[in-house]
Amino acid sequence: EAGVAQSPRYKIIEKRQSVAFWCNPISGHATLYWYQQILGQGPKLLIQFQNNGVVDDSQLPKDRFSAERLKGVDSTLKIQPAKLEDSAVYLCASSLLGENTEAFFGQGTRLTVV
Amino acid sequence: AQTVTQSQPEMSVQEAETVTLSCTYDTSESDYYLFWYKQPPSRQMILVIRQEAYKQQNATENRFSVNFQKAAKSFSLKISDSQLGDAAMYFCAYRNRDDKIIFGKGTRLHILP
Numbered sequence: 001e002a003g004v005a006q007s008p009r010y011k012i013i014e015k016r017q018s019v020a021f022w023c024n025p026i027s028g029h030a031t032l033y034w035y036q037q038i039l040g041q042g043p044k045l046l047i048q049f050q051n052n053g054v055v056d057d058s059q060l061p062k063d064r065f066s067a068e069r070l071k072g073v074d075s076t077l078k079i080q081p082a083k084l085e086d087s088a089v090y091l092c093a094s095s096l097l098g099e100n101t102e103a104f105f106g107q108g109t110r111l112t113v114v
Numbered sequence: 115a116q117t118v119t120q121s122q123p124e125m126s127v128q129e130a131e132t133v134t135l136s137c138t139y140d141t142s143e144s145d146y147y148l149f150w151y152k153q154p155p156s157r158q159m160i161l162v163i164r165q166e167a168y169k170q171q172n173a174t175e176n177r178f179s180v181n182f183q184k185a186a187k188s189f190s191l192k193i194s195d196s197q198l199g200d201a202a203m204y205f206c207a208y209r210n211r212d213d214k215i216i217f218g219k220g221t222r223l224h225i226l227p
Contacts, residue, residue, distance in 0.1 A: 031213050042120075042205055042217040043159075056214055089157060095213065102149065103215055105159035 002026065004106035006092050012112045018080035021109045025073070025094030031055075032069055033103060034077050035091040043091055049075065050097070082113045116141045118208050120218035127196045128226050134181075135191045135221045137206030147209040148182065150191045153220070154202040162204070165189065193223075201225045 005024040013019050025032050030051050035043035046065065048056040051072035060067065064083070069075040079086055089110050093103040117140045127133035139148070150162040165173045165182050172180050177194045193200055206218040 033215065035217075042118075042219040045214065045216060048214060050213070055212060091159065093159070093215075097213070102161045102164060103209075107156070107158050 004092055004094050004104050006090075006106035006109055008109055009107065010110050010112075012114060013082055015084055015113050016081040018078065019082055019111065020076050020078045021090050021092075021111075023075045023077070023092030023094075023106060025075070025092070026104055028096065029094035029104075030072070030097045031095045031103075032075050033091075033093040033095075034067055034075070035093065037089045037091055037108070039088070046077070079111075082111075084113050087111055087113045116143070116146075116208050116210060116214075116216055118206050118216055118218040120206055120221050122221045123219070124222045124224065126224040126226055127193075129196055129198060131196055132192060132194045133196055133223065135193075135204050135206075135223070137189045137191070137218055139187050139189065139206070139208050141187070141208065141210070143210055145211055148180075148189045149207040149209065149215075150178070150180070150189075151205045151207055151217075152200075152202045153205060159205070163191065196225050198225050198227065 032049045034046045037043045046060045047067045049069040052069050067077045089108040091108045093105045095101045095103040119138045146167045148165045151159045163175045163178050179192045181190045203220045205220045209215045
């Protein structure tokens with residue numbers, strides 16, 4: 001079974017530029033998560049989708065971050081414009097619906113804003 | 115709002131010994147799920163063990179076991195016979211009935227040869 005795919009693996013941009021990350025979840029997984037993990041900290045949930053609808057985006061900085069999951073499969077997370085404090089690893093995860101199902105994670109995208 | 119607290123930023127254990135990582139959480143819900151995830155330097159998060167809140171029996175997976183104290187809202191991870199490959203960041207995570215998953219700040223585990 002293919003895992004969660006993310007691209008790119010690494011990205012370096014200058015502040016005020018824009019950047020987009022892509023995630024392809026495991027086939028059949030209705031729930032998709034985007035997390036931000038700053039170095040040395042735990043993952044912070046940015047947005048949770050169920051199919052193509054948003055379940056929770058309470059911690060997404062909506063003035064600069066946006067995410068979509070068209071057709072309930074792939075998802076993109078965009079930052080525009082980027083700030084220095086956005087430097088982090090962005091993790092995508094997916095899971096089946098249901099209470100006892102684990103989330104499967106991709107390898108993440110390491111973003112450096114200079 | 116639910117929170118997850120891991121009070122040990124770093125731990126060290128001698129190879130072949132036993133170590134316990136602590137986790138507490140705060141919630142007003144009665145049904146939820148708890149997980150321990152491992153994140154090696156390659157940074158891919160891997161599930162170690164899970165626990166359903168309605169089950170009193172503590173979960174075990176080979177050398178990994180948990181001590182789940184629902185009333186105390188405590189969920190510690192015990193690693194027996196520690197191996198060099200166990201060195202990683204360990205995250206405690208809480209999942210509610212809306213499938214929202216939140217993480218603690220993590221504990222970095224060092225294995226001393």
